[in-house]
Amino acid sequence: MKPRPALQLEERARKLFGGPIEFLKSAPELRFLPDPDVPEIAFAGRSNVGKSSLLNALANRNGLARTSNTPGRTQELNFFDVGTPPQMRLVDMPGYGFADAPKDLVNRWRFLVNDYLRGRTVLKRALVLVDSRHGLKEVDREMMQMLDDAAVSYHLVLTKGDKVKPAALGDLYETTAIEAAKHPAAHPTIFTTSSETGSGIAQLRTAILEAATT
Numbered sequence: 001m002k003p004r005p006a007l008q009l010e011e012r013a014r015k016l017f018g019g020p021i022e023f024l025k026s027a028p029e030l031r032f033l034p035d036p037d038v039p040e041i042a043f044a045g046r047s048n049v050g051k052s053s054l055l056n057a058l059a060n061r062n063g064l065a066r067t068s069n070t071p072g073r074t075q076e077l078n079f080f081d082v083g084t085p086p087q088m089r090l091v092d093m094p095g096y097g098f099a100d101a102p103k104d105l106v107n108r109w110r111f112l113v114n115d116y117l118r119g120r121t122v123l124k125r126a127l128v129l130v131d132s133r134h135g136l137k138e139v140d141r142e143m144m145q146m147l148d149d150a151a152v153s154y155h156l157v158l159t160k161g162d163k164v165k166p167a168a169l170g171d172l173y174e175t176t177a178i179e180a181a182k183h184p185a186a187h188p189t190i191f192t193t194s195s196e197t198g199s200g201i202a203q204l205r206t207a208i209l210e211a212a213t214t
Ligand SMILES: Nc1nc2c(ncn2[C@@H]2O[C@H](COP(=O)(O)OP(=O)(O)OP(=O)(O)O)[C@@H](O)[C@H]2O)c(=O)[nH]1
Pocket: 045, 046, 047, 048, 049, 050, 051, 052, 053, 054, 066, 067, 068, 069, 070, 071, 072, 073, 074, 094, 095, 096, 159, 160, 161, 162, 163, 193, 194, 195, 196, 197
């Protein structure tokens, strides 16, 4: 009997993320980007939303991507190779929208991220992380608009699901889905995750593999 394709994909994702995942390089400017030779999945979201933590949870190891309580910890594009030879690259992007960020830093971020999103042919999908306690903010809408304009398909991911009650999470899911439907590049599938408990992580791994390989 042939295995069902969905199950096969889930199993492949589990194996891939359970295997070697390594930091490749940091790119503070576009000229430092790695050669575009493998599919990439980019992680975007407000500072402190849990991008680096999610990356660690997906890889099932701590300390792969640096996490912290200080907003703006990640300031470059950080590339992580998944598999040997690499089958895909995960890209941890600098967080946006922290209150007292200096203007020139914000501008630097905007140019770096915008240029990367627009020019990167190997970029298969972005994940836009949204804190479950706060929902979509204006800066997230700007990010979504940037992705719409660059025609980069993206999933919204509601992070820190362990921090809110299930009913509130359900409500947030509904309102987020309604808003996502208005954005041409937003994928209809929205994920809820917790890097603390691991909920939603396996599903997201599968979606990432699917996006990278199709
Ligand atoms: N309870 C809980 N805390 C989380 C979760 N994910 C992240 N955190 C915490 O949130 C804080 C920020 O997490 P990071 O992963 O560093 O956030 P980031 O988006 O990479 O932040 P920047 O690099 O500054 O943009 C840390 O203190 C994490 O421990 C989660 O799923 N549940």
